[in-house]
Amino acid sequence: MRMTLEDVRSELGKHGMHMGNKAIAECIERGVFPFGTVISTGKTGRRTFIIMKADFDKWLEEKA
Numbered sequence: 001m002r003m004t005l006e007d008v009r010s011e012l013g014k015h016g017m018h019m020g021n022k023a024i025a026e027c028i029e030r031g032v033f034p035f036g037t038v039i040s041t042g043k044t045g046r047r048t049f050i051i052m053k054a055d056f057d058k059w060l061e062e063k064a
Contacts, residue, residue, distance in 0.1 A: 003051040008036075015060065025049065035059045 003011075005021040012019060019027075028036035028049055035058075036051035 001053040003053050003056055005049065005051070007053075008033075008051060008056060011056070011060070015064070033059070 005024050008024050009019060009021055012024070024033065025047060027033040028051070029038050029047065035055035036049050038047050039050050040048045042048075
């Protein structure tokens, strides 16, 4: 199952980690959050991500 940046933002907020979508996107792109990958960047700089829920859940459990 895949997640959107908004899904990640919501789940992080439930665990006390309040961040905006832009910050989450930057963290994924820089490898700070290993549960997602940038798969493309458009001409305008818009990025497309793949975020797998299983990878997110595993990361979150390790951080808890």
